[in-house]
Amino acid sequence: MTRAFTISDVHQLPAERRTETRAAAGALHLKAEQLCKVIDERAILRDVSLEIFRGDFVALLGANGAGKSTLFRILSTLNSATSGTLELLGLRAGTNAAAIRAKIGLVSHQSMLYGDLTALENLTFFGRLYGVKEPAKRAAELLATLGLKQRANDRVKSFSRGMAQRVAIARALVHDPELLLADEPFAGLDAPSAAVLEKLLTDLNAAGKTILLANHDIAQSLRLARRAVILFRGRKIADVRSEDITPGEALLHMEGAAA
Amino acid sequence: MSTMLSQVAVLVEKDLRIEGRTRQTLGIVLVLGILITSVLGLGLSSQPQLAALGAPAILWVAYLFSGVLCFEKTMAVERQEGALAGLLLAPIDRSVIFAAKLFTNLLLMLGTAAVITAVGLLFFNFSLAAAPLGFVLVIAISMLGFAALGTLLSALASSTRLQGGFLAMLLFPLILPLVIASTVQINAMFRPGATGADTGGLAILGAFDLIFLVTSWIVFELVLEP
Numbered sequence: 001m002t003r004a005f006t007i008s009d010v011h012q013l014p015a016e017r018r019t020e021t022r023a024a025a026g027a028l029h030l031k032a033e034q035l036c037k038v039i040d041e042r043a044i045l046r047d048v049s050l051e052i053f054r055g056d057f058v059a060l061l062g063a064n065g066a067g068k069s070t071l072f073r074i075l076s077t078l079n080s081a082t083s084g085t086l087e088l089l090g091l092r093a094g095t096n097a098a099a100i101r102a103k104i105g106l107v108s109h110q111s112m113l114y115g116d117l118t119a120l121e122n123l124t125f126f127g128r129l130y131g132v133k134e135p136a137k138r139a140a141e142l143l144a145t146l147g148l149k150q151r152a153n154d155r156v157k158s159f160s161r162g163m164a165q166r167v168a169i170a171r172a173l174v175h176d177p178e179l180l181l182a183d184e185p186f187a188g189l190d191a192p193s194a195a196v197l198e199k200l201l202t203d204l205n206a207a208g209k210t211i212l213l214a215n216h217d218i219a220q221s222l223r224l225a226r227r228a229v230i231l232f233r234g235r236k237i238a239d240v241r242s243e244d245i246t247p248g249e250a251l252l253h254m255e256g257a258a259a
Numbered sequence: 260m261s262t263m264l265s266q267v268a269v270l271v272e273k274d275l276r277i278e279g280r281t282r283q284t285l286g287i288v289l290v291l292g293i294l295i296t297s298v299l300g301l302g303l304s305s306q307p308q309l310a311a312l313g314a315p316a317i318l319w320v321a322y323l324f325s326g327v328l329c330f331e332k333t334m335a336v337e338r339q340e341g342a343l344a345g346l347l348l349a350p351i352d353r354s355v356i357f358a359a360k361l362f363t364n365l366l367l368m369l370g371t372a373a374v375i376t377a378v379g380l381l382f383f384n385f386s387l388a389a390a391p392l393g394f395v396l397v398i399a400i401s402m403l404g405f406a407a408l409g410t411l412l413s414a415l416a417s418s419t420r421l422q423g424g425f426l427a428m429l430l431f432p433l434i435l436p437l438v439i440a441s442t443v444q445i446n447a448m449f450r451p452g453a454t455g456a457d458t459g460g461l462a463i464l465g466a467f468d469l470i471f472l473v474t475s476w477i478v479f480e481l482v483l484e485p
Contacts, residue, residue, distance in 0.1 A: 076348060077348075078344060078347055078348065098350040098351070098352070099350065101348055101349060101350040102350040104348075106344075106348055108341065108344070110340050110341030110344070111340045111341070112340060112341045112342055112344050112345030112348075113340055113342065113345065114273070114277060114336070114339075114340075114342050115339060115340060116277045116280050116281050116336075117273070117276065117277065121276070125269065125273050126345065126349065128269045129266065129269060129270075129346070129349040129350075129351055130349060130350065131350075171345065
């Protein structure tokens with residue numbers, strides 16, 4: 001039985017963090033300049049520049065092959081760009097990768113979990129790698145928050161896609177990251193699970209998390225995010241407020257018809 | 260340094276927990292090793308003297324094939340559901356991942372070698388009585404280099420689409436000098452009149468270990484593709 005998810009559940013900032021958050025409001029969390037990625041002599045990303053500020057909720061839209069996942073892998077420091085510069089949370093990627101990783105979380109269509117470990121073991125394991133104090137306690141709290149308390153000691157491989165995705169989100173949040181990168185987190189989810197995830201992302205953003213979301217559902221993306229960035233064949237062709245573009249117009253951009 | 264060691268311990272604990280729960284590596288690796296040793300042992304049963312002479316080499320054949328399977332399996336755990344990407348996203352040095360995987364592989368291979376050797380002693384007219392500690396030392400030193408190179412190459416092989424046999428193709432030619440040095444050393448120890456492990460031979464094995472460890476440590480980061 002999934003209980004209602006609340007902001008206070010997921011992110012209870014201590015007083016000093018709240019002060020720090022206010023003081024740094026408006027800080028640049030992500031600054032990418034002319035990112036290019038060439039794989040096998042094929043340009044996957046072409047001069048993509050992007051700025052995302054603290055507390056932003058940005059949707060990244062694009063057809064298959066537009067370069068969204070490649071961009072996510074670069075932004076999450078899993079891969080490096082062929083050229084261009086990237087700063088995350090004020091740190092230059094490439095020279096501060098470990099420090100950056102400690103402050104970002106990535107959710108993708110793959111759970112990045114160990115199927116033969118329980119949900120609690122998975123989260124505790126990743127919590128320990130991130131140096132979280134009392135990782136088991138943090139893991140249990142997150143699982144309770146995400147409505148998985150009853151399944152905490154079950155192996156992840158026995159979970160449905162929706163439940164595994166919730167654990168994957170908990171994994172991405174176990175170290176309380178400032179920036180959450182969500183690469184097609186809705187892929188393969190049924191409607192109830194998608195609704196839970198949608199609410200979770202909204203609440204996280206309301207709690208101050210910066211979110212970059214890649215998603216194939218244009219209407220959902222525009223509803224959730226305040227800004228939409230559209231990629232077409234590896235190039236950024238639009239960066240607009242969500243309220244200023246309709247799903248139909250976004251689709252035209254994604255297909256290149258408006259380019 | 261203590262942080263790195265504790266991170267290695269966290270990763271090894273995770274590997275061993277999964278292995279203890281599923282036995283997906285040790286189970287199949289042991290079966291393969293025992294099968295190879297048994298088949299070769301039975302094949303040579305009519306010529307016990309030849310079996311005794313060839314025992315070190317035959318044991319290494321079993322170690323090699325079991326090792327390839329072991330390295331593939333332990334790396335495959337990281338490839339399921341993109342778990343490796345989850346590790347690479349953590350703020351840990353990639354050499355920590357190498358050290359942990361090497362330790363897990365070494366532990367599993369030493370256990371496997373112990374069982375294979377015990378089975379080999381049953382089939383080959385071979386006794387360790389002349390130099391039991393020397394034999395253990397040579398095998399342990401050899402396994403370190405074998406596991407280091409196997410860990411590196413299994414990471415490389417797992418990031419390609421060339422599965423099934425690709426790791427063996429990469430590993431066997433490169434590990435051959437160490438295997439030859441190891442079997443020569445074992446044969447020398449059990450030759451009539453031998454006085455135990457030869458320091459020079461052990462130094463050669465140690466040198467192989469050093470080369471494989473340092474090279475693997477440096478290159479691992481480059482081959483580890485999420």
